[in-house]
Amino acid sequence: xxxxxxxxxxxxxxxxxxxxxxxxxxxxxxxxxxxxxxxxxxxxxxxxxxxxxxxxxxxxxxxxxxxxxxxxxxxxxxxxxxxxxxxxxxxxxxxxxxxxxxxxxxxxxxxxxxxxxxxxxxxxxxxxxxxxxxxxxxxxxxxxxxxxxxxxxxxxxxxxxxxxxxxxxxxxxxxxxxxxxxxxxxxxxxxxxxxxxxxxxxxxxxxxxxxxxxxxxx
Amino acid sequence: xxxxxxxxxxxxxxxxxxxxxxxxxxxxxxxxxxxxxxxxxxxxxxxxxxxxxxxxxxxxxxxxxxxxxxxxxxxxxxxxxxxxxxxxxxxxxxxxxxxxxxxxxxxxxxxxxxxxxxxxxxxxxxxxxxxxxxxxxxxxxxxxxxxxxxxxxxxxxxxxxxxxxxxxxxxxxxxxxxxxxxxxxxxxxxxxxxxxxxxxxxxxxxxxxxxxxxxxxxxxxxxxxxxxxxxxxxxxxxx
Numbered sequence: 001x002x003x004x005x006x007x008x009x010x011x012x013x014x015x016x017x018x019x020x021x022x023x024x025x026x027x028x029x030x031x032x033x034x035x036x037x038x039x040x041x042x043x044x045x046x047x048x049x050x051x052x053x054x055x056x057x058x059x060x061x062x063x064x065x066x067x068x069x070x071x072x073x074x075x076x077x078x079x080x081x082x083x084x085x086x087x088x089x090x091x092x093x094x095x096x097x098x099x100x101x102x103x104x105x106x107x108x109x110x111x112x113x114x115x116x117x118x119x120x121x122x123x124x125x126x127x128x129x130x131x132x133x134x135x136x137x138x139x140x141x142x143x144x145x146x147x148x149x150x151x152x153x154x155x156x157x158x159x160x161x162x163x164x165x166x167x168x169x170x171x172x173x174x175x176x177x178x179x180x181x182x183x184x185x186x187x188x189x190x191x192x193x194x195x196x197x198x199x200x201x202x203x204x205x206x207x208x209x210x211x212x213x214x215x216x217x218x
Numbered sequence: 219x220x221x222x223x224x225x226x227x228x229x230x231x232x233x234x235x236x237x238x239x240x241x242x243x244x245x246x247x248x249x250x251x252x253x254x255x256x257x258x259x260x261x262x263x264x265x266x267x268x269x270x271x272x273x274x275x276x277x278x279x280x281x282x283x284x285x286x287x288x289x290x291x292x293x294x295x296x297x298x299x300x301x302x303x304x305x306x307x308x309x310x311x312x313x314x315x316x317x318x319x320x321x322x323x324x325x326x327x328x329x330x331x332x333x334x335x336x337x338x339x340x341x342x343x344x345x346x347x348x349x350x351x352x353x354x355x356x357x358x359x360x361x362x363x364x365x366x367x368x369x370x371x372x373x374x375x376x377x378x379x380x381x382x383x384x385x386x387x388x389x390x391x392x393x394x395x396x397x398x399x400x401x402x403x404x405x406x407x408x409x410x411x412x413x414x415x416x417x418x419x420x421x422x423x424x425x426x427x428x429x430x431x432x433x434x435x436x437x438x439x440x441x442x443x444x445x446x447x448x449x450x451x452x453x454x455x456x457x
Binding site: 089090110111112113117118119144145146147148149150151152153157159160163164165166171172174 | 225229454
């Protein structure tokens with residue numbers, strides 16, 4: 001099982017080695033494999049959403065980064081709000097602080113697999129656990145339509161916010177959000193055959209939701 | 219067909235407690251696009267038979283039986299392309315080099331006799347099969363589905379496919395291999411030797427051999443190459 005380490009952008013110094021490993025992996029996956037952007041001379045990938053609003057979940061195995069997620073409250077600028085708002089024709093662009101955008105999930109190539117107990121499923125369990133613990137209502141974002149059945153197989157309820165549309169190089173994509181719930185966490189843990197927490201942190205566990213903004217929204 | 223039809227279908231699809239109820243609903247939606255027929259199935263690869271993979275079947279009377287009896291899945295370009303495509307496609311968009319093969323032309327000729335002249339396929343990831351596809355068929359040869367209709371159909375088909383697998387209980391099947399066994403198997407699949415894998419993973423060669431014995435036993439095969447083929451076919455690894 002992975003150790004899912006949670007830290008904020010401001011705490012990334014506590015994970016200097018892992019952070020650097022991860023930026024290199026991002027370059028390998030998003031630039032060299034998927035060709036989302038032109039290569040960077042330093043061989044590392046970052047974007048405008050790596051800022052104080054972001055919380056990171058890095059899946060580690062014996063110190064090696066094997067999988068990842070970046071979480072940002074939808075009350076802040078997100079990939080969906082700034083780049084893909086036209087994918088939300090039906091549900092509107094999410095803007096609530098307790099809706100969490102989930103991006104930058106990768107798995108190292110040798111551990112990619114489709115099974116129920118895959119590294120990806122372990123990451124899903126960690127993300128759901130942290131979101132539930134922090135009081136989030138929904139978690140999701142832009143994703144490939146082809147892989148949408150994954151959520152159903154984990155026993156997660158998913159709502160699309162618009163129709164799928166094609167993105168160059170990624171095929172048909174859709175913005176969809178999953179319900180954060182006890183049941184969702186129970187189901188993904190059952191798939192893994194575990195009943196314990198996967199979360200770890202070196203500093204104080206970061207707050208996912210901006211409290212003041214949540215009060216205003218209610 | 220409107221956006222409401224598609225999103226309402228997605229919202230209620232969880233409520234269907236049987237494959238029959240799901241099929242009835244999906245057929246009704248498909249008919250709004252002009253599709254009278256559909257099949258929802260795991261896509262056969264590597265010589266698999268079609269019949270055991272089928273979840274929902276509303277193909278024309280007699281056609282399914284003929285298709286299965288003659289093992290048309292091996293030669294039908296639509297079926298072959300469905301195993302390779304990550305995005306939805308109209309039957310007419312299947313690459314010509316597949317469509318123009320004589321066996322395929324003959325199959326498509328026979329299909330027209332059963333009222334299958336044009337169609338649209340949506341493929342999606344599956345926990346159990348190589349992938350899953352919904353193929354919609356129409357008796358109209360020049361059925362026009364615009365971009366927005368394609369999007370509506372793709373969204374509905376994807377939710378229908380995921381729901382069908384759940385109803386069949388397929389998604390609950392245990393993963394036979396451990397993560398480490400799959401990792402070792404993936405290294406073998408890309409041509410690495412036991413020694414190289416041991417170095418890469420900082421484990422002994424003896425442990426690599428132990429992992430290989432375990433995955434061969436669990437998959438019921440005698441050789442590593444056979445294990446690689448089976449594991450890829452069942453999507454246990456994606457080298």
